[in-house]
Structure formats: structure tokens, C-alpha cells
Amino acid sequence: MKAIVCKERNQLKAVELPEPVLAPGSAEAIVSIRRIGICGTDLHAYRGNQPFFTYPRVLGHELSGIVEQVGDQVRGLRPGDQVAVIPYLECGACIACRNGKTNCCTNMQVLGVHTDGGMRERIAVPADHLLVTDGLTLDQAAILEPLSIGAHAVRRSGLRQGETVLVIGAGPIGLGVMLLAKRAGARVIAMDIHDERLDFCGRWARTDHTMNGLHSPVEQLEALTGGELPTVVFDATGNARSMTTAFSYAAHGGRLVYVGLVKADITFSDPDFHKRELTLLGSRNATREDFEQVMAAFREGLVDAEAFITHRAPFDEVIERFEDWLKPESKVIKAVVELE
The missing domain is CATH 3.40.50.720 (NAD(P)-binding Rossmann-like Domain)
Incomplete structure (x- = not known):
């Protein structure tokens, strides 16, 4: 499958990655990525100014898509569901996690920062880090994450x-x-x-x-x-x-x-x-509760996603557009990559 990797500072490269596979007894789901929001973390990583970051890395943590497959242990999620990704992969065992502060887990792995993210066609994600976004558009689902922060x-x-x-x-x-x-x-x-x-x-x-x-x-x-x-x-x-x-x-x-x-x-x-x-x-990252608050704000009609997303590009044009999105004269508020 197609993916885009930040190989080193100021260098993105299109690559082919193996397809994700669910192991027997898996609690993960495979999501077909449809929207990828570009945020300051991605831009800082590209420029070499992002803490907690190593190269090479598949960027992308503002993600929405469609569930393709679910693991044997997954409940409440079906192929065809539209979802947003909660990209903060916590350990569940450390002092922060035990106290409900999964957003600042001592062993935090954020997609696209500490581990490879979603700037690719498909990704396997723990099912408990997916939110079904019925009633929201793919655009709205993709910007849940930055607003949840x-x-x-x-x-x-x-x-x-x-x-x-x-x-x-x-x-x-x-x-x-x-x-x-x-x-x-x-x-x-x-x-x-x-x-x-x-x-x-x-x-x-x-x-x-x-x-x-x-x-x-x-x-x-x-x-x-x-x-x-x-x-x-x-x-x-x-x-x-x-x-x-x-x-x-x-x-x-x-x-x-x-x-x-x-x-x-x-x-x-x-x-x-x-x-x-x-x-x-x-204040670091967000929790499921924060995502749910933003979903409620969407359903209350408080969030204008169309105005928030100022720039778009198809997946095949990301590399050539990325430098432009860094320029102040581009006046980017939120850029979104589209896959169909």
C-alpha cells in the first residue's frame, strides 16, 4: 500500500508498505484512511523542531476513515463503520494511566510521533482507540483530534x-x-x-x-x-x-x-x-471524554468544519504541497489530505 514517510528533516518520500494484518485473537481493527489532518506537530517534525521525535517516521495522527476488518476480540465495531482515531496509545499500567490520565502516560506512543502514523492507505489501530462518528462527515471526524486538545x-x-x-x-x-x-x-x-x-x-x-x-x-x-x-x-x-x-x-x-x-x-x-x-x-493531548465533548459540539452546530479546513490536497500531491503549507503567505488554518 502507498504511504508517505518523513525520512529526515525537510524530506518526505512516497513508499510502499506491507498491508496491515490482524493476528488471531486481535483486539485491533484495520481502518481505510480517508482524511488526514496536517497539524503543527507534522510541520515541526518535518522541520526538525518536534520533541520526542525520531526519523524515519510515517506522519499523521488527525485521522478519519472506514473500518475494513475487525479482530476476533472486538465488540461494538463493524466493517463499514465511519470512525475517528484517538492517536494516543497508552500503556494502561503506569501511574498516569492508573489515575485516569491516559493522555500523559509515562510510556506514551502517539501515532505519527513516537510510532508510525496514518499517512498511508490503511492502518491497524486498537479498537478501543476508535470512535464511531455517525452523523459526522469525514472532514468533521478528522478534525476531532485537534479540537479535543x-x-x-x-x-x-x-x-x-x-x-x-x-x-x-x-x-x-x-x-x-x-x-x-x-x-x-x-x-x-x-x-x-x-x-x-x-x-x-x-x-x-x-x-x-x-x-x-x-x-x-x-x-x-x-x-x-x-x-x-x-x-x-x-x-x-x-x-x-x-x-x-x-x-x-x-x-x-x-x-x-x-x-x-x-x-x-x-x-x-x-x-x-x-x-x-x-x-x-x-495540558497534553486529550482523552476519550474530550473527543466526546467535541462530538457533542459538532452535533450542537457550534463547529464550522468547512471554514476551519482552508486547504486540501489529494494523497498523491501531499509531498509537493507540504512546503507551501509551511509558508505564512499560504494562510493555512487547517490542511487536510483526502483519500477516496
Whole structure:
């Protein structure tokens, strides 16, 4: 079968891989991949900036498709079912897994990062990592994963209805945080350095306010909050400078949630951190509960997948399109690869 491998930095190659096979007594299913979302992880891996990554690697973890075969031990799943993939393969035995935090398993294997992903025609996946997506389109099912990261960050923050939230970064993950924070009843402020992206936040995520971070951000936030600043700040930039500066945007007693990931050290002023009694949280991946929250948001009509997906390419054109998707002038929000 056809597949695309990231051989090394800045190099994708079309290859032929063996077909997946289910062993006797298997609890896996073989999925025919129909949609592959391209995300920041894929782009960073391609450029050599992704932590926890080794080459060569089949990319792709934002996946939807159709079940072709199911193993002998699989229940509740049939050939022909449309599914989305939960790409975080946890061990089930470590301290995180035993405490229900499978999203940060100590032995985590994320498809397309630690182990080969879904940028291929078919893949075998543990059946308990598949979600039947009846009533959703293949496009909607493919973008469940990035939006679920936003849902997890919102849940991780302990967000309460009526709180004022700042979301820094208007990429796909930040947009998901904005949308799910609004769904949870927050007043949401979006910050980015690109006015066009900020306009999209207002239309797509229905944010209450937008602000350009290049223009006196603290003063803007004080004006919007009566001088008190937001009680929850999410940084979804994956940018070390932004993540460092984000400490100054949170209210006394507030929470700062790092949703983005950067291959760098972050430092902060301990006196200021202590004075404000801030809570610093990391938010990694998502759980089935978060996927189900996003599915509910789709069914409530809150998510415009058509506007979110700005670029498309057939599987055979991915390699030639990939470099273009990296360019700021391409204005990519979400690129999706199509297989039929």
C-alpha cells in the first residue's frame, strides 16, 4: 500500500508498505484512511523542531476513515463503520494511566510521533482507540483530534462559567480552546499578532474580544478587564517568548495553561509568580471524554468544519504541497489530505 514517510528533516518520500494484518485473537481493527489532518506537530517534525521525535517516521495522527476488518476480540465495531482515531496509545499500567490520565502516560506512543502514523492507505489501530462518528462527515471526524486538545485544556483549567479567559495564539489549537471555552460559558479574549487571524477568531470561535499582541497587550487587557486581568490564560503558540510573557497576563490567583509545546526552557520571575499565587498547568493531548465533548459540539452546530479546513490536497500531491503549507503567505488554518 502507498504511504508517505518523513525520512529526515525537510524530506518526505512516497513508499510502499506491507498491508496491515490482524493476528488471531486481535483486539485491533484495520481502518481505510480517508482524511488526514496536517497539524503543527507534522510541520515541526518535518522541520526538525518536534520533541520526542525520531526519523524515519510515517506522519499523521488527525485521522478519519472506514473500518475494513475487525479482530476476533472486538465488540461494538463493524466493517463499514465511519470512525475517528484517538492517536494516543497508552500503556494502561503506569501511574498516569492508573489515575485516569491516559493522555500523559509515562510510556506514551502517539501515532505519527513516537510510532508510525496514518499517512498511508490503511492502518491497524486498537479498537478501543476508535470512535464511531455517525452523523459526522469525514472532514468533521478528522478534525476531532485537534479540537479535543482544546477541550482537554479547557477541562484541565477548571474553567468556571463567567470567567474571563485569554487565549494566545490563533492557530488550530488556540481556535479549539476559544470555541470550547465559549461553550463552557467563558468570556473569551483572543490574542494573536496577525489581524486576519483575529478576524477569523471573532467569526469562527465567536470570541468576545480580539487584540493584537504587538500593541501594549497588558494595557489592552487591563482596559478589557477593569484592571484585573483574565483569571485563566491559555498559551497555544508553542513559542518560548510568548510562553514566558504569558505570566504577566494572568490575574492574581489566576491560572496559566500551556497548551503549546516548545523545544526550549521557560523561565519566569518567582517573586511575581509567588505574589500573584499563580497556578501553572501543562495540558497534553486529550482523552476519550474530550473527543466526546467535541462530538457533542459538532452535533450542537457550534463547529464550522468547512471554514476551519482552508486547504486540501489529494494523497498523491501531499509531498509537493507540504512546503507551501509551511509558508505564512499560504494562510493555512487547517490542511487536510483526502483519500477516496
